[in-house]
Structure formats: structure tokens, C-alpha cells
Amino acid sequence: MWSNEKDRALRERAAEVIPGGMYGHQSTALLPEDYPQFFTRAEGTRITDADGNEYIDFMCGYGPNLLGYGHPDIARVVAEQQARIDTSTGPSPLIVDLAEALTGMISHADWAMFCKNGADATMMGLMMARAYRGKRKVLLAKNAYHGSMPWNTPRPGGVVAEDRAHFIYFDYNDPQALTDAVKQAGDDLAGIFAAPFRHDTFADQGLPDAEYARTARRLADENDALLIVDDVRAGFRMARDCSWETVGVRPDLSCWGKVLGNGQPISAIVGSNRAREAAQSIFVTGSYWFSAVPMAAAIETLRLIRETDYLEHITMIGDQFRKGLVEQAADFGFALKHTGPSTIPMVLFEEDPDFKLGYGFCRAAMKRGVYMSPYHNMFMNAAMTRTDIADTLEATGAAFEDIKQSRASLKPLAALAALMEA
Ligand SMILES: Cc1ncc(COP(=O)(O)O)c(C=O)c1O
Incomplete structure (x- = not known):
């Protein structure tokens, strides 16, 4: 069962000794509510947060993980x-x-x-x-x-x-x-x-x-x-x-x-x-x-x-990720925009100016073990397998279902709304 008790306790301590609780692009301030801030392990294509929850990581440390963590x-x-x-x-x-x-x-x-x-x-x-x-x-x-x-x-x-x-x-x-x-x-x-x-x-x-x-x-x-x-x-x-x-x-x-x-x-x-x-x-x-x-x-x-064929592999994996998500979104009545190279994909919802859908979707997927960004391009790494993509699509299928049900109550993130206005 997903929980973030330790992460919340660490955030409280961090707020005392680190300005703003965290800074820079690895701060979760602009990410959906409950996104973990602290991680204790990274291996292959997966990261584990401070509470022991494991995620298939589509951010790859915002880029550096090309061949697999701990290759x-x-x-x-x-x-x-x-x-x-x-x-x-x-x-x-x-x-x-x-x-x-x-x-x-x-x-x-x-x-x-x-x-x-x-x-x-x-x-x-x-x-x-x-x-x-x-x-x-x-x-x-x-x-x-x-x-x-x-x-x-x-x-x-x-x-x-x-x-x-x-x-x-x-x-x-x-x-x-x-x-x-x-x-x-x-x-x-x-x-x-x-x-x-x-x-x-x-x-x-x-x-x-x-x-x-x-x-x-x-x-x-x-x-x-x-x-x-x-x-x-x-x-x-x-x-x-x-x-x-x-x-x-x-x-x-x-x-x-x-x-x-x-x-x-x-x-x-x-x-x-x-x-x-x-x-x-x-x-x-x-x-x-x-x-x-x-x-x-x-x-x-x-x-x-x-x-190695890492580049061909991450291109193939990126194409699968892209195709799978777009098809799945359509099945649930959503339209996705998938732009950029397939090895560095950006996934945004059509007609989602305040990112409510994207945030709700990523949050629901995160709770099911898939770490994505609702606003930043993601990154593919060579440790990712077809099975990882199948597991990802299982989680994202449930996430689409989730936001379909809760669509009317999804809220934009306050920090994001303020930034978009600025
Ligand atoms: C295109 C580009 N240039 C420069 C940088 C800065 O790199 P660093 O964060 O390692 O200083 C980044 C970081 O994301 C970047 O994406």
C-alpha cells in the first residue's frame, strides 16, 4: 500500500534547514500533490522513495540516466x-x-x-x-x-x-x-x-x-x-x-x-x-x-x-511508450499531444490549459508506481524493457480511468497557477 509518511516527515525537517524546503528543478513544488521529494535507491530504470515505494522512472534524474542506474x-x-x-x-x-x-x-x-x-x-x-x-x-x-x-x-x-x-x-x-x-x-x-x-x-x-x-x-x-x-x-x-x-x-x-x-x-x-x-x-x-x-x-x-544499440533501443521503447499512451488516452476519451524526440518525449493533454488533467493523471500513475512529469519532457534509458512499458501502461490505464471518474473535481495546483500567470 502506497504511503508517504517518511517523505512528509523529511519535508518538515527540510523546511527548517533548506530554504523553501527544496530548491531548483528537483524540488517537487511544481509537481502534483504527494509526489515524493526524497529517494533512497536507484537501479536500472527504477527509483525507490524514502517510504520504500518503487517507481518506473521516466525522468532519469532529469536526463543523466542513459544506460540504467548503477550500470x-x-x-x-x-x-x-x-x-x-x-x-x-x-x-x-x-x-x-x-x-x-x-x-x-x-x-x-x-x-x-x-x-x-x-x-x-x-x-x-x-x-x-x-x-x-x-x-x-x-x-x-x-x-x-x-x-x-x-x-x-x-x-x-x-x-x-x-x-x-x-x-x-x-x-x-x-x-x-x-x-x-x-x-x-x-x-x-x-x-x-x-x-x-x-x-x-x-x-x-x-x-x-x-x-x-x-x-x-x-x-x-x-x-x-x-x-x-x-x-x-x-x-x-x-x-x-x-x-x-x-x-x-x-x-x-x-x-x-x-x-x-x-x-x-x-x-x-x-x-x-x-x-x-x-x-x-x-x-x-x-x-x-x-x-x-x-x-x-x-x-x-x-x-x-x-x-551498443542503446540509441535504437531507447527510440523503440520511446515509440512504444508514445503509441501506447496515445491509444490508451483515446480509449478513455482523452486526446494527448506527444511531442519532441521519442527518446525525450513531452506528453501533454489537449485542451488542458491549467494542466488539471495532466496533474491528475500523473498523480494517479505515480501512486501506481510510474514516475512521470506533467509539464517537463521525460527521458528514456536503455535499461527500460518492453515489460516496463507493459507495466507502465497497466498503471496509466488505471490512471486514465481514475481521472475520467474524478474529472469534475480535479484542481489546478496553486503554485503552478501563480507561475503560469507570471
Ligand atoms: C539544455 C540545457 N542546458 C543547460 C542545462 C544546465 O545543466 P545543469 O543543470 O547541469 O547545470 C540544462 C539542464 O537541464 C539543459 O537542459
């Missing part, structure tokens, strides 16, 4: 490396091995630098673009997430207008809007940040349009500016290369994180020779950026990416 090959190299050296006074030789592995796999990359989080990599991309020719203006697609630094955090707290002084925003997948934004930058264009696909929160996703991607490349070249693809979220879930290889466009820089160590803390920025001088001109560092254990994990993760 044995990665766990083995992590333990072996841990016994030798991790954080010390200089990097281990693994940093060279890893840079060689990554540049060998990413077509546009001639060099690589490593850091910890996606936001480190996007910050380095920003600095390199400005260092490249000493120009200031940087173009960003509206609502595209690139991290939580003052220049890109989606919420206004702690940000002053000057932090955003040199950014120009355009509509994703719109070559004309991009062209207009470049004109606005005049002779001061440093770089164009490109999301590999449109992954706005609370909204339908959109695959990249080839014409738009080619326009971004051409405008960067004509203005002697750098094109940066932020592959932190989509990396290795759209291709075994930079995600924009799918539309035949090569950036100067690309940012990586999340899956790179299959959960071990490591991210990277890679670039072409055109950007090499800019890359070596900036000073960036971090106490843990050179640690060897996450690098060992990344080398093994990259090997598995090269040598």
Missing part, C-alpha cells in the same frame, strides 16, 4: 578508479583519453574541456563566443533553458537588468526572427546559442528545422561569430554525435552534460579549431573539474554509446 560496467570502472585517484593536485591521464574519445565521436570537435554541470559548459560557451572577436551580443531562443546563472535563469530573483544587457531573444525554428535578431546585434554579434530542439517547459516540443539550422550557421559565418549548440539535455539521445548532425549543421562549439558520465558529475564543452584560441584565452576552473572518477565513468559511457 555494472560503469560501476566497476568507478570503483576501480576510486581506489587509485580521484580529486588531487592535477588531472589524471584520463583527461587526455576522454578528450580523445569525445573528439573522436563528435564530428565538429577538435578539442574538449571538462567541468561539472551543464551550466558550467554553457557559461564557457558564452565566454568563448565573446573572447573570439571581443564582441558582446549573444542570441538566445525565447524560453530555451541553458542553466540557472544570472544570464540565463528563468526566474527573476537575484537578477539585474545588466546581467541580460547584451542578449537578444528570437523565436525558435524561425529563420526570419533569427535574421532580425542578428540585424539588431549590428557589428557586435559574438554568438548564437542554439537548442538542439525546442524544449520549452509547459509547452509542446519542436524538432529542429533544417532551414533554420542552416540559417544559424550562415549568419554566424557572415558575422564572424560562433554558433553554439547546447546539447546538455539532448546529447546522445538524438545521435551518437552532436544533435545537429541530424539536420546536417555543424556548430563551432557544443555543450555536454547530463548523460556524459551516466550520472557521475561531469560535463564538457567541445569545439572546432576555429574556436580554439578563444577557448584557451579564458580562465575557467573548478575544484572538482579535474576529478578522475567521473572521467573514468565518461570514458566507459562513451564506449557503451559507441558499441
